[in-house]
Amino acid sequence: MTWLEQEIARNQKRIDRITANPDSTKIKANKLLYELERDLRIAQLDAWKTGNKPLINSDHLPPLVYALGGIGIDSMGAADRTMLATEYFNILRSNNFPDDACDRTIVIIALCVSKNFPPPNFVIATSFACPMECVSPKAIGEYFNMPVFHVDTTLETSDDALTYVADQLGELIEFAKAKVPGVDYSEEKLLYAFEQDTIAHECAKQIHQLRRRVPCPLAGQDAFRLPRIPSMYPDPKKGAEYWKQFAEEMHERAEKGYGVLEDEKLRFLWAVTGPFYFNPFDILAKRGVAVPALQFGVMSRWFGAEYGLFGDEKEYGRKLKPLEELARFLNGNTWAGLGNRWVDSTLNMAKDLKCDGIIYFLQLGCSASGGVSRLVSERAERELGIPTLMLEGRQLDPFYKSQQASEEEMNAFIDLCLNKKKSKSK
Amino acid sequence: MHTTISSEKGLKELTTLGLEANRNKYALQWKKDGKKVAGLLCSYIPEEIVHAAGVLPWHVFGTWQAGTPHANEWRPADTCLYCNHVLEALLTDRLDFLDAVVGTDWDQELVRLWDVWRYVEKTPTTLIIDVPIINTDTAVKFLAQQFHKFIGEMEKLAGRPITDDDLMRSIAVLERTRHLVKRLYELRNAETPAFTGTEMLGLTTAAMLMSKEEFNDRIEALLPYLEKRKIPAEKSRPRLLVSSDRLDNPGHLAVIEEAGCVVAMDDLDTGSRHYWRHVELSSASSPTLRQEIVSALARRYLMQPASPRMMNWQDQVDQVVNWVRDYNIQGVIELPQGFSRYREFRANFFRNKLEEAGIPIMSYRREYIVSNVGQVKTRVGAFIEMIESKA
Numbered sequence: 001m002t003w004l005e006q007e008i009a010r011n012q013k014r015i016d017r018i019t020a021n022p023d024s025t026k027i028k029a030n031k032l033l034y035e036l037e038r039d040l041r042i043a044q045l046d047a048w049k050t051g052n053k054p055l056i057n058s059d060h061l062p063p064l065v066y067a068l069g070g071i072g073i074d075s076m077g078a079a080d081r082t083m084l085a086t087e088y089f090n091i092l093r094s095n096n097f098p099d100d101a102c103d104r105t106i107v108i109i110a111l112c113v114s115k116n117f118p119p120p121n122f123v124i125a126t127s128f129a130c131p132m133e134c135v136s137p138k139a140i141g142e143y144f145n146m147p148v149f150h151v152d153t154t155l156e157t158s159d160d161a162l163t164y165v166a167d168q169l170g171e172l173i174e175f176a177k178a179k180v181p182g183v184d185y186s187e188e189k190l191l192y193a194f195e196q197d198t199i200a201h202e203c204a205k206q207i208h209q210l211r212r213r214v215p216c217p218l219a220g221q222d223a224f225r226l227p228r229i230p231s232m233y234p235d236p237k238k239g240a241e242y243w244k245q246f247a248e249e250m251h252e253r254a255e256k257g258y259g260v261l262e263d264e265k266l267r268f269l270w271a272v273t274g275p276f277y278f279n280p281f282d283i284l285a286k287r288g289v290a291v292p293a294l295q296f297g298v299m300s301r302w303f304g305a306e307y308g309l310f311g312d313e314k315e316y317g318r319k320l321k322p323l324e325e326l327a328r329f330l331n332g333n334t335w336a337g338l339g340n341r342w343v344d345s346t347l348n349m350a351k352d353l354k355c356d357g358i359i360y361f362l363q364l365g366c367s368a369s370g371g372v373s374r375l376v377s378e379r380a381e382r383e384l385g386i387p388t389l390m391l392e393g394r395q396l397d398p399f400y401k402s403q404q405a406s407e408e409e410m411n412a413f414i415d416l417c418l419n420k421k422k423s424k425s426k
Numbered sequence: 427m428h429t430t431i432s433s434e435k436g437l438k439e440l441t442t443l444g445l446e447a448n449r450n451k452y453a454l455q456w457k458k459d460g461k462k463v464a465g466l467l468c469s470y471i472p473e474e475i476v477h478a479a480g481v482l483p484w485h486v487f488g489t490w491q492a493g494t495p496h497a498n499e500w501r502p503a504d505t506c507l508y509c510n511h512v513l514e515a516l517l518t519d520r521l522d523f524l525d526a527v528v529g530t531d532w533d534q535e536l537v538r539l540w541d542v543w544r545y546v547e548k549t550p551t552t553l554i555i556d557v558p559i560i561n562t563d564t565a566v567k568f569l570a571q572q573f574h575k576f577i578g579e580m581e582k583l584a585g586r587p588i589t590d591d592d593l594m595r596s597i598a599v600l601e602r603t604r605h606l607v608k609r610l611y612e613l614r615n616a617e618t619p620a621f622t623g624t625e626m627l628g629l630t631t632a633a634m635l636m637s638k639e640e641f642n643d644r645i646e647a648l649l650p651y652l653e654k655r656k657i658p659a660e661k662s663r664p665r666l667l668v669s670s671d672r673l674d675n676p677g678h679l680a681v682i683e684e685a686g687c688v689v690a691m692d693d694l695d696t697g698s699r700h701y702w703r704h705v706e707l708s709s710a711s712s713p714t715l716r717q718e719i720v721s722a723l724a725r726r727y728l729m730q731p732a733s734p735r736m737m738n739w740q741d742q743v744d745q746v747v748n749w750v751r752d753y754n755i756q757g758v759i760e761l762p763q764g765f766s767r768y769r770e771f772r773a774n775f776f777r778n779k780l781e782e783a784g785i786p787i788m789s790y791r792r793e794y795i796v797s798n799v800g801q802v803k804t805r806v807g808a809f810i811e812m813i814e815s816k817a
Binding site for chain 1: 499500501502504505506509531533534537538541542554556558560562564565567568571735737739765768770771772773774775777
């Protein structure tokens with residue numbers, strides 16, 4: 001059974017379990033989410049086996065992949081879901097690929113090389129988040145001799161930069177039409193994808209407002225869940241429906257004054273990523289620490305903290321054409337570009353959510369976040385008066401650092417923050 | 427015309443200029459003369475524009491000392507080693523003489539080095555150029571926009587405008603350097619090369635640390651001597667090509683050559699890649715001379731033999747294959763610097779394509795500093811044996 005088939009079975013099992021024994025303490029919208037995940041994997045498997053539709057990696061440009069008539073390959077998202085990737089690191093080593101770069105960017109290579117996951121029929125390699133999220137799909141495309149198109153994003157946002165990226169997207173569409181069988185670009189579909197993604201985005205904005213409440217109505221684990229944009233699913237409307245349900249439930253919780261923690265003593269912003277092989281939020285919750293948000297590259301845009309996702313005219317002072325909208329999205333990831341974009345965004349988020357501390361996950365090999373980690377901690381201390389814990393680790397490798405060591409560091413940090421809060425209140 | 431020494435001594439002066447004790451020499455003299463120095467962090471920065479502003483384009487090398495304790499307080503140790511060693515040099519006050527530092531997004535590690543550089547405020551001016559990872563016409567146009575902006579920033583630094591004449595003069599100087607360096611590469615191509623790979627890297631890095639005019643004068647004066655020079659015949663086989671990035675320490679090549687070979691060609695951004703491509707002005711395409719100059723520079727820098735940061739991997743392999751053929755190379759040694767992600771992700775492709783072309787290749791992950799000497803010699807020795815057994 002391939003990893004993809006295992007995922008279908010896993011999601012089906014979750015759906016069956018929820019159907020048979022609904023748990024009132026869990027979010028009901030989860031069922032819809034598992035159905036979406038299952039349906040995506042089924043569509044990927046079908047396209048892989050039959051070739052009925054082109055498989056296109058969609059981590060960075062889901063609406064465009066949908067508009068090209070492709071089935072999205074969520075390379076990084078799939079890697080995240082391996083949870084524990086020891087066997088994949090070995091595959092990388094034996095094939096001359098790096099084994100100490102950021103986990104999600106390398107594990108997907110091993111998933112494809114080991115035939116556990118379909119390689120895309122067409123690769124879109126963009127520097128949207130970081131160089132590794134660009135060269136990882138490229139390496140897969142070159143390995144399997146598939147057509148690869150590169151989209152270069154920019155260090156800073158400007159009108160020139162927007163035009164530059166939008167022009168490349170136009171070239172991408174022509175390239176795909178000429179080189180990839182089954183591609184059939186439709187602007188109508190692109191606009192439909194924007195529409196569904198915008199519905200989800202409006203829900204995300206509402207959720208973000210709820211995060212600010214004390215006590216926080218979101219569990220750390222829910223906050224940590226990376227949002228999946230509706231257009232990456234075969235049925236974007238169902239993806240938008242999930243967000244509507246999720247937001248409604250969050251509202252209900254908040255209106256009832258139902259905080260996830262009985263006694264919220266502290267609030268931490270969790271930044272970058274985290275260990276996927278254990279749940280650090282249980283430890284935090286036991287000590288009364290809420291984690292209202294995960295700060296990552298597109299966090300502020302996706303949750304509307306700065307600009308809207310699509311259709312927001314504020315940033316450029318005019319209505320943008322569809323490909324310009326995509327270009328605006330591509331150039332807006334705070335992981336990419338100059339460091340102050342990421343540092344400012346992280347500090348703004350911590351301030352906005354009234355956080356008492358930041359847990360900054362120092363993911364091995366993450367060039368985007370590691371190189372400015374001290375800038376975050378120094379400025380957080382100076383400008384917000386809050387400390388930062390640099391928690392070293394790997395997302396998918398429990399052998400890099402023990403769970404016990406991580407827990408000890410978090411507990412010590414909680415003590416420090418509690419003492420700090422106590423002395424402040426005196 | 428500067429005073430020149432047309433002899434082995436003159437050659438040695440140049441080949442040792444990059445040593446840590448010597449490398450600031452010209453920059454400090456430049457400062458004493460009341461002129462400004464800009465530290466460049468990448469081979470995609472248009473030196474012509476810096477030169478046209480009357481500022482010394484001085485390429486920043488890191489400290490060659492083993493530890494980077496100060497840098498490690500700012501950057502995880504398991505990140506780009508060049509960046510860590512450069513930051514160590516900055517934080518230990520070895521780069522205090524710089525009036526400006528210019529970075530690019532060669533990779534994100536370099537951007538993050540630049541972020542810290544700006545934050546610590548040890549250099550008055552911090553500039554960065556957004557260099558595309560693709561070399562299409564669209565990308566050339568975007569880079570030209572970046573270069574126009576960079577001209578404005580260099581004008582501010584220089585305190586005077588940069589004219590078209592300034593730019594044309596600087597292009598001529600830099601082109602002269604490129605022609606001279608390529609002449610040196612021709613001398614490597616002789617059956618018994620004029621100098622070792624170690625010496626050649628000393629020469630190519632010297633040009634990155636001194637005034638181009640003086641480098642040109644010195645090489646012109648040395649050429650008659652160099653054209654007759656030969657390394658010992660027993661050290662001239664097998665002929666290998668070394669491929670790496672940010673390799674500024676000739677000691678790495680010395681260790682390889684001590685294993686019993688000559689590095690007769692390189693694929694380095696401190697070597698061939700930095701000098702290979704010329705600036706070609708076209709009379710037809712642009713409405714003004716300024717636009718044409720800047721477009722020509724953008725074309726030159728984006729079309730130069732590419733670093734792995736560029737996405738044209740097949741062209742990069744083809745370039746190496748051509749050099750292997752043109753320089754009668756028997757094997758390729760790839761020296762990925764630790765945590766150089768672009769090269770690491772390209773490694774599978776690079777190796778497979780060279781093997782398909784029948785070119786033996788070995789790869790050894792290196793530190794920024796010269797280390798593990800015994801192990802490198804053993805690995806290279808085994809590689810040489812393998813090549814010779816096939817010959």
